[in-house]
Amino acid sequence: MRTAAASRVQITDADFLKFRDFFYRKTGIHFDENKRYFVDKRLVERIAATGAEDFRSYFIGLRFEAGGSELQHLVNAMTVNETYFFREAYQFDCLVNDMLAEVVRRKKPGSRIRIWSIPSSTGEEPYSIAIYLLERWxxxxxxxxxILSSDIDTQVLAAAQRGVYSPRSVSQLPRPYLDKYFKRHGEYEWAISEDLVAAVDFSRVNLSEPADTRRFRDIDVVFCRNLLIYFDDLSRRVAAEAMYDALAPGGFVCLGHSESMSRITSLFGVRRFKDAMVYQKPLAGDSA
Known part of the structure; x- marks a missing residue:
């Protein structure tokens, strides 16, 4: 419910453009005009929550805030997180049937395999990866x-680590997996096992910020699905280069079904496996 103070705040066209440019510089996320209602609504809610009188005073405080806490609140409000277990499961099939077979050819038994899921959202994707590996590899x-998993939104990271899910989130899980890895939480929800929560390393990462991604190296497989659709061309290239740097030679990237790495950069080669098409960082001495 909007407060009386919130209902008095108006976001002008100039305000929207100022905010859009600022948010883009900070996150790489670009809002088109068709997102105007969504952006204005979330902005007005944050202005009211901070007690600012209007957009101008709020925006000044946001730009010069030392700790960045309000920017994080704003990021949490502006990012959309909707997913479910085993979403686009054909890529998980490709992981266990083909990608990992190539990865282990370059490794000795007992060595480390690193899989990075970004964005983590509320955890359905990284936990799906863990279940797939346990059951099918x-x-x-x-x-x-x-298994590493990252998101720019601290609220969804907290939800992921809590590991409690709605019936819709688990609706695509085979019943034996639901019974094995979850327990009832209240009347309707399901809580994932503590062992699976402990198996995933969650962290806050802005894919457009080099300082955040620099520590991710020697990754064998990246799942970055349905994130780049929120970026513009420049931000997509920055994100693609960050993934390229994070991957070990020969590592793979999985994007969402409507996304194409080939339209972003020529750094990666295209691999067409039986279950899915993915993108690969060239091995040393090869070219994409």
Missing amino acids: AQIDDYEVE
């Missing part, structure tokens, strides 16, 4: 698998 016990 015969070599899971032969390697040290590390």
Whole structure:
């Protein structure tokens, strides 16, 4: 419910453009005009929450805030997170049937395999990866698998680590997996096992910020699905280069079904496996 103070705040065209440019510089996310209602609504809510009188005073405070806490609140409000377990599961099939087979050819038994899921949203994707590996990859016990998952939104990261899900979130899970890895939480929700929560390393990362991505190296597979659709061409290239730098030679990237790395950069080669098309960082000495 909007407060009386919030209902008095107006976001002008000039305000929207100022905010859009600022938010883009900070996050790489670009809002088109068709997102105007959504952006204005969230902005007015944050202006009211901080007690600012109008957009101008709020925006001045936002730009010069030392700690960045209000910017994080704003990021949390502006990002959309909707997903479910086993979404676009054909890529998980490709992971266990083909990609990992190539990854382990370059590794010794007992060595580390790193998989990075970004954005994590509320955790459905990284936990789906963990379940797929446990249930469908015969070599899971032969390697040290590390699952990393990141998001720019601290609220969804907290929800992911809590690990409690609605019936809709788990509706695509085979019933034996639901019974094995979840328990009832209240009348309607499901809580994922503590072992799976402990198996995923969650962290806040802005894919457009080099300082955030620099520590991600020697990654074997990146799942970055349905994120780049919110970026413009420049931000997509920055994100693609960050993933390229994070990957080990020969590592793979999985994008959403409507996204194409080939339209962003020539850094990656295209691999067409039986279950899915993915993108690959060239091995040393190869070219994309």
